[in-house]
Amino acid sequence: MMDASTIDAIQNVNKYGKLAIPERAIFNISAITPEYITPNGERIKMEDKKVWVKTDTPDVYLGVHSNRYGAKPYYNHLNDVNDIIIENIDALNNGCLENISVKRKVFENGMKIQSNIKFHNRKIYPMGKSGEAVTLCLNMFDSFNGAWSMQDLISMWMKICDNGMFGHRQVLRAYNKHTVSKSIEKQNEYLTADKIQLALENFSEDEEKFSQMATTQVTDVDAEHLFKRTIARNKANKLDVNAYSENVLNDLNNIYVGYVNIYGRTLWTIYNTATDWASHPEKSTVSRGKSYNVTRSRGNEVNNMINSELWANIGHKRFVTAN
Secondary structure, eight states, X not given: OOOHHHHHHHHOHHHHGGGOOOGGGOOOEEEEOOEEEOTTSOEEEOTTEXXXXXXXXXXXXXXXXXXXXXOOOHHHHHHHHHHHHHHTHHHHHTTOSSSEEEEEEEEGGGTEEEEEEEEEEXXXXXXXXXXXXXXXXXXXXXXXXXXXXXEEEEEEEEOSSSSOEEEEEEEEEEEEOOSTTGGGSOGGGTSOHHHHHHHHHHHHHHHHHXXXXXXXXXXXXXXXXXXXXXXXXXXXXXXXXTOBOHHHHHHHHXXXXXXXXXXXXXXXXXXXXXXXXXXXXXXXXXXOSOHHHHHHHHHHXXXXXXXXXXXXXXXXXXXXXXO
16 A cells, blocks of 8 residues: 555645645556456456556456556646646635635545635625625546546636535636546646636636626526526437426426526526536436536536527527427
8 A cells, every 4th residue: 555655745735735635536546457258268368458446456446448548646637736726826816825625526436536626815796796706616527437537627616505506617628638648748738827817817707797697688488498408408319409308497497486586587597597406416306326427417518508509699689489
């Protein structure tokens, strides 16, 4: 097993402070060549495949991939990002490394990891109320089973309830592929200072965009039509663009009514409805799979919705539909 001094060196609390990596995310990985046994008992190596395992516990499988697949331990990815944060802390959080909150979770015995960092000194106030601030976030995802690509997202978080919710407007997404050549590269080749600065400018501009949402009037027909054609759409029925999930639509409508009572019939209400639905799958009548998978999948759906042509037109032209 990895000795305590090595773990301490990786965590480097003196340097990283709150950003120090939790011990559960610190483990090395190895690739082994799998075998299969023929009916006559002969063991044949599968040279075109690799099984990724925890080095200290090789019986714990993390994923099976081709020889082109490459990976690095989570702690390398996390500390790459930690270094980027420290180097850019003036821009990200007004130079303060203390007023941040960090949450990191390892799932499925190491197959996946998710990190969320909130920068509490970097906020915008779309409604002009300090109690409804939108906080800058940096989210990191990675996996060894192929489910999640290696990526870092600068987005936002809004506390409107005890658990808060993520605004699935991504102001920066930095990818790194799981290939032999790419896996050895550091994240600062993707998450550069210039890109961070541009993301912060976009984040600041979102205050005005969100304020415009709050004054853009919509109808219930607008909201329902948008939901039917985007996040409530029945993706399994590829032939009918009008097919939608009644259960998902009912969940969205129930959330929508609550926000109408707060913000009226506005685009901001629709946005908050969608992000609430994505952030709290436990409240849904239909939610298949682990909550962390569902939240991430729904977040992508919301991001697609707010970047759609339907979204661009809502509030500016009325939707007329019989559905």
